[in-house]
Amino acid sequence: MTLKVGVIGGGQLARMMIPAAINLGLDIRVLAETEGMSAALAASEVGDYRDLDTVLAFAETVDVVTFDHEHVPQPVLRALVERGVEVHPGPDALQCAQDKIDMRARLTELGLPVPAWAAVETEDELQQFIDAHGGAAVVKTARGGYDGKGVRVVRAAHEATDWFTALAEDARGGALLAEELVDFSRELAQLVARRPSGDIAAWPVVETLQRDGVCVEVIAPAPAFAPAADEHTDAGVSTVEASGTAAARHGRHLASPASADLVERAEQLGRAIAEGLGVTGVLAVEIFEARDGRLLVNELAMRPHNSGHFSIDGSTTSQFEQHLRAVLDLPLGDTSPFAPWSVMVNILGGPQDGPLDSRYGAALAAEPTAKIHNYGKDPRPGRKVGHVTVTGDRLDDVLQRARAAAAHFA
Amino acid sequence: MTLKVGVIGGGQLARMMIPAAINLGLDIRVLAETEGMSAALAASEVGDYRDLDTVLAFAETVDVVTFDHEHVPQPVLRALVERGVEVHPGPDALQCAQDKIDMRARLTELGLPVPAWAAVETEDELQQFIDAHGGAAVVKTARGGYDGKGVRVVRAAHEATDWFTALAEDARGGALLAEELVDFSRELAQLVARRPSGDIAAWPVVETLQRDGVCVEVIAPAPAFAPAADEHTDAGVSTVEASGTAAARHGRHLASPASADLVERAEQLGRAIAEGLGVTGVLAVEIFEARDGRLLVNELAMRPHNSGHFSIDGSTTSQFEQHLRAVLDLPLGDTSPFAPWSVMVNILGGPQDGPLDSRYGAALAAEPTAKIHNYGKDPRPGRKVGHVTVTGDRLDDVLQRARAAAAHFA
Structure with a gap:
């Protein structure tokens, strides 16, 4: 039984x-x-x-x-x-996680905030979109992209010629997704879980830091943030330069969590998508926080997600427990944090001279509060092979410890 | 690798x-x-x-x-x-967890505080011990006891006749352990972990509540406590009557943790035993807090222990992670609590009309903060089939939620 x-x-x-x-x-x-x-x-x-x-x-x-x-x-x-x-999730919901054009169309039908977009089948259509949206576009393959793959910022349609050629050769045909290059100040992620019978539980919105399209760091909850005037953004591809760090971006904004208004708007967005698309299980909504304050949906994932790994060590109910409860249609768990701050840092690539656990002697001695998660995968450049979570009362301290622990596995 | x-x-x-x-x-x-x-x-x-x-x-x-x-x-x-x-732990250390007379002898050699005791081979020797210790003794079989089995409070030697007869029929011979009936106000447990290379990490001492010799509840950390004048104790068998509850005993003592002095003495006792016996991995020291304030060693376990289950959900490093780190001689983790209080309540027996998860609908809905642990064992009266942990800021609230959650599985 x-x-x-x-x-x-x-x-x-x-x-x-x-x-x-x-x-x-x-x-x-x-x-x-x-x-x-x-x-x-x-x-x-x-x-x-x-x-x-x-x-x-x-x-x-x-x-x-x-x-x-x-x-x-x-x-x-x-x-x-x-x-x-x-x-769970069911086919209709998953369709929107499998095809980015279908996702944009459904969210638009639901009246939810997304970047300006179009399904473009030819270079001419893409060029028209570029011309109408400030001379640039983010072009995405509708299917199969992840971790920055299948995403390209273009300023002329010919920069996507190879993708159009591939589409023309694909018997299924189809289109590329063109999106406006959003002027965003940072990226957020809203995690919710929904049962088939309808109940929804939400975690507080988190901030995610991408590098080359890959998540490198998550701060839970999202801290308060005032964009720096000189900040460089390259929407849809990476939030900061490879040499940048969240610390440099946040500077004086580390001490307090984001406003209740932001938290509430992000949660409502997550709930609206989960209900609107009939998602069951965990839903992760990747969000652009635009410079003008709008929250725009970037991507969706209908499963536990990298932006929620902090919850294993930082939340009363982890996204993995919640996902199992949700898909079994069991009552959902409390999502309160254990500590004011949790920071998750991905271990990308891992040591190239041995397995992760060859570094345990040094890493565990130096960072006794760090929770190390080792996925049991062979190290390979850029591959997500593990992550580290640290929780605590002061964000600057928690960030420092989490990064220091992860650095042992570089 | x-x-x-x-x-x-x-x-x-x-x-x-x-x-x-x-x-x-x-x-x-x-x-x-x-x-x-x-x-x-x-x-x-x-x-x-x-x-x-x-x-x-x-x-x-x-x-x-x-x-x-x-x-x-x-x-x-x-x-x-x-x-x-x-x-790990090695044979010499384990010997003291396997044989209670050897344990008492080694702790006595080390000068550590234990109840008055004797190895008794005959009824005459037991009667002498009873007469010399206030007319009562706790008699224990040296080997094989657990959860109150192999433990008996006697006021006359003939109450242990069957055990002496069994000993006489055992080719290995041996003796029973007789101990003074300690006038204790409550039972504590000190968990530590020790690496082969010597480092030790300790969790704050916890209070354990036994019923009929079986652990039913653990409060971490041990709260401050002033024994009530009318409290009933029956040392070595159960701390409170089956109808009693820790709440009734604690009454006005719930709000604050035990004194730093008590915490320090318990930790030093745990460290001294781990070092003295050369324990590797987790060591649990079950302790009587006597009415005169002394801490006396009751039992030892050289493995993760029921008194440390709270640490899965309530501590930065759980006893299970720490045990694995210790036996691999890896650096030990931080033992700080996630919250001021953690309460663990055992699920004993479980529902007699179905598996534990048949109660999840009601239990999880009523207690969204409770962490349910289901050992995947068939329910059977008295059997430890799972436990519940709740953490939080106020002990009375945490106790109430943990007990309410566990009660769903009765």
Whole structure:
């Protein structure tokens, strides 16, 4: 009679669901892509998530199917639902996490704030969009992008010629997404979780720092912030230069959390999207805080998300526990923070001369308050192989300790 | 190159090491007694821990061997060490957790405070001890007792006749442990962890509440306490009557933690035992706080312990993470609490009409701040099948929420 959750995909998000499942006494089973993945400990099956028979056989062993990623094809998702399998999030919601043009269209229908956008099928259409939006555009492939891949800032349509050529050669056809280059002061992320029966729980909005399109640091909650006049932004690609640090940006703004108004607006945005799209499980909304104060939706993820890893060590209910509760339609947990501040720093690449744990002697001795998370992946330049979380009362101190701990794994 | 920890025994203590191992990216392997135990997810082997070949084969797959329990026979432990296996805690230390007479003798040699005691081989010797100690004694079997089993309060030697008869029939012979009936006001527990290289980390001393010899509740840190004049104590068996509650005992003492002096004396006692006995890994020292203020050692456990379960949700470093770090001789983590108070309430027996998770709908809805831990064991009267932890700023509130959450599983 033990509740059984099936997770499709064996990456670190599935891995980090395992401790939450163990604590709650849930049976967690993972359909992994290959042997030896991050979530191998719970990988009861290894197989192709694009193969309906494989996924159906896996689904028959569990009470609910959920995901480590958003790549399961729609025909497979819909066949599961037709056969009565509980799938959370469901196909309609996932469609908007799989296709950025569909996501922009749905959010626009719902009247939610997004950057100006258009689906462009030709270079001419893209050039028109560029000309109408200040001489630049962010161009994105509708499908398959992540961590900055499939995203390009262009000032002339020919800079996307290769992508149009690829589209023309793709039997499915389609379009590219063109978006205005938002003049944003920083990036935020709003995490919420929604049960199939409708209840929603939200964590306080966090600030995320990207570098080359990859999340490097998360501050929870988002601190108060007044954009510096000389700050460089390059919307849609990276918030700060590779040489920059959040400390330099924040300067005198570290001491207090963001205004209640910002927190409330971000939460309402997260709730509106979760309800509007019928998301079940955890939803992460990546948000631009524009210089004019507007909050604009950047990307969506319908699963636990890098911006919520802080919650494992910093929140009464982690995003992984909450996701399991939500997809099982169990009551959601309290999202209060354990401490005034939590900072999460990603370990990107990892040491190139050995596994992460070869640095434990030095790292754990130097930073006894740091919570080290090691995804069990081989180090490789740029790869997310782990993260560090530190919690505490003063943001400058917490930032310093978290960065110092992560630096041991460079 | 991943660090590999082998745990002998597949119970809930091994189970609760798994999340800590996953977070730190350690490879955890469990030698379980049978299929389907609490730690089944990591049970790479099922076999008899008393069989040297089984244990040796298991040990060859890991970097260090540690334990879910203290029952591995000394010849097996010593054979492992002779073959160069890292075993933590080691055989000499474990001897004192396996045999209560040896424990009392070693602590006495070290000059550490214990109740008056004697090893008694006959009823005459026991009667002499009773007569010399106020007309009562706590009699314990030297080996094999737990959760109140193998412990009896007697006022005449014939009340232990059956145990003497059993001893006489045991080829190994031996003695019973007789101890004075300590006039204690409450029971405490001091948790420490020690690395093979010597470093020790201590958590603040906690108060434990036993009922019929079984831990039912832990308050971390131990609150300030002035014994009530009319309090009933029955040393060594239970702190309060089955109908009693800690709230009734504490009355006006809930608001503040115990004095710095008490905390310091308890920590020094824990450190002295860990060093004196050469314990590696987590050591739990069960302590009587006598009415005259003395701290007397009751029992020792050389592994994570029920009194430290609060640390999973209430401490920067949990006892399970710390145990893994300690047995691998890695630097120990910070033991600061997340909140002023943590209360852990055991789920004993569990619902007799279904599994624990059949109550999740009601329990999680009513107590969104409670952290539920379900050991995946079948409910059975009196069995430890899970626990609940709640943290917060006010002890009365935290106690109320933790008890209310646990009550859903009665």
